[in-house]
Amino acid sequence: MDVIASHSMEAASLPGLSILWAHWLTAQDLNQLVHHPLLRSLERNELSLAALKTLLIQHGHYSRHFTRYLCALMGQLERAEDVLALMENMREEMGVDGQGRVTHAELFQRTLHVLGISNADEKPLPETTTMVKTMLAHCQNSDALAGLAAMCLGAEAIVPLIYRPIMQALVQKGYGDEATEFFSLHIEEDEGHAFTMLAILQRLVNGDEKRRESATRIGHEMIECRIAMFDAIWQQSLALAASESGSRDRESRFSSSDFWRVPSRLQARLPDRLCHPQVMQATHGHDATFSSQRKHKVHIVDLPSHAISMTVGRLDPAETTRLHRHNYETMIYIMQGDGYSRIGDQKVPWSAGDAIYVPVWAEHQHVNTCEGECVYLACENAPMLQNMGGIALREELDV
The missing domain is CATH 1.20.910.10 (Heme oxygenase-like)
Known part of the structure; x- marks a missing residue:
């Protein structure tokens, strides 16, 4: 054909x-x-x-x-x-x-x-x-x-x-x-x-x-x-x-002078969105840009969390992520496939059903060694660092 x-x-x-x-x-x-x-x-x-x-x-x-x-x-x-x-x-x-x-x-x-x-x-x-x-x-x-x-x-x-x-x-x-x-x-x-x-x-x-x-x-x-x-x-x-988000952020940020505002009890505040339907089928506005930078497919979970982020990564057969590091912790659950990760000076093999941990600032890279696609779920505390003052960092170590 x-x-x-x-x-x-x-x-x-x-x-x-x-x-x-x-x-x-x-x-x-x-x-x-x-x-x-x-x-x-x-x-x-x-x-x-x-x-x-x-x-x-x-x-x-x-x-x-x-x-x-x-x-x-x-x-x-x-x-x-x-x-x-x-x-x-x-x-x-x-x-x-x-x-x-x-x-x-x-x-x-x-x-x-x-x-x-x-x-x-x-x-x-x-x-x-x-x-x-x-x-x-x-x-x-x-x-x-x-x-x-x-x-x-x-x-x-x-x-x-x-x-x-x-x-x-x-x-x-x-x-x-x-x-x-x-x-x-x-x-x-x-x-x-x-x-x-x-x-x-x-x-x-x-x-x-x-x-x-x-x-x-x-x-x-x-x-x-x-x-x-x-x-x-x-x-x-x-x-x-x-612009609207920036205005809300400026209104909600606190400094030392706002210490007296600490409440005595919690209050549940439900955001407008509690579900991101069909993450891997939907097209998030920044998925394409992020995937291009990472040089493999990444789907960003779009939910209003303030402390954790979640992404779905996909690697084709023999594909690898870029070697990189960041100052936020990562836990990864392997949903499909087999491969290994280089974390610091260690080689960590994994397969579907396994979970791996990437420490802060450790150089790492993920490699798919199976004949099919590898799919994994990554959870990180980057939003917490971003909201603490924009101190989340990520560095690509290869080109």
């Missing part, structure tokens, strides 16, 4: 994705999209309401031009029947499909109104503006293939993958049908529009592999534009969260 076929099968296996998209959308593009930390945070109801509002406003800046995209595309089609086919989409957008609906733009404005926001609250991000301009440029291309690829592969086909997490987050935050109707309607209808466009696209390609590759490149470009917008919103949300 060649690489393209393999990727096509992976793409078709994504939940909710028809096998018809197997030759048009790559698994890499779709995985980048569905596993984007912004969308995963929406699914887990971990994205702040402020960040959700920013996402909706930025999407509004993009989607308010939808009829312009569609009109520009229809202007490039040569066959009257193709124009009529896309007019079905236009009628639904404009609320003139004979079912007495309001326009989709009005439905989206209802969502914004329920959340107490409007497009005027925030300017379009540069990435949002780029997505609008790129989509419009493709739809205005005299070769209708470009606009069809952009609209079909870069918008209509991927709507369910984007709108479901948004709708899920709105429901989890207590919003009702008035806020979610726009998204539920598009999830139901847009796949049909996508298939209509795909039929025209396939006819324009007419078996020409270069034309098909051109279409997939345009689809890839539009997905990259959307991911860039998501990246910008996600980074903005992280900066806001860090």
Whole structure:
């Protein structure tokens, strides 16, 4: 099986994705999209309401031009029947499909109104503006293939993958049908529009592999534009969260002059989150960065603990961690696999079910010696040192 076929099968296996998209959308593009930390945070109801509002406003800046995209595309089609086919989409957008609906733009404005926001609250991000301009440029291309690829592969086909997490987050935050109707309607209808466009696209390609590759490149470009917008919103949300966290930290820090504030009894304070679902399947915002630095896969357990941290490490066959040391203690439980650790000048063998201890500042490295993947759980007291004044240290000893 060649690489393209393999990727096509992976793409078709994504939940909710028809096998018809197997030759048009790559698994890499779709995985980048569905596993984007912004969308995963929406699914887990971990994205702040402020960040959700920013996402909706930025999407509004993009989607308010939808009829312009569609009109520009229809202007490039040569066959009257193709124009009529896309007019079905236009009628639904404009609320003139004979079912007495309001326009989709009005439905989206209802969502914004329920959340107490409007497009005027925030300017379009540069990435949002780029997505609008790129989509419009493709739809205005005299070769209708470009606009069809952009609209079909870069918008209509991927709507369910984007709108479901948004709708899920709105429901989890207590919003009702008035806020979610726009998204539920598009999830139901847009796949049909996508298939209509795909039929025209396939006819324009007419078996020409270069034309098909051109279409997939345009689809890839539009997905990259959307991911860039998501990246910008996600980074903005992280900066806001860090700022708010810093403010809370400053308010909760104590000095010698606060000694009189020591209470006489404990009080349980339950945080908002007590569970991190499916740690190894979910994508934490910093997993990729940390794994890249460590040079092996690491999943960070994201829970509001103040004294201990927990991570799940994974080593492929014959893979090793970097040689490193740190000034916090570590206890490691081997969940799967066999191997050994170099701790100081000792070689410590281990297998599934064993637990090992790494003392403070001892050089150490973990090695997988089995034929399968090794998985281990590491618990450390790094947060305690960080909260005592930022005195947790880690040093990499190899490159």
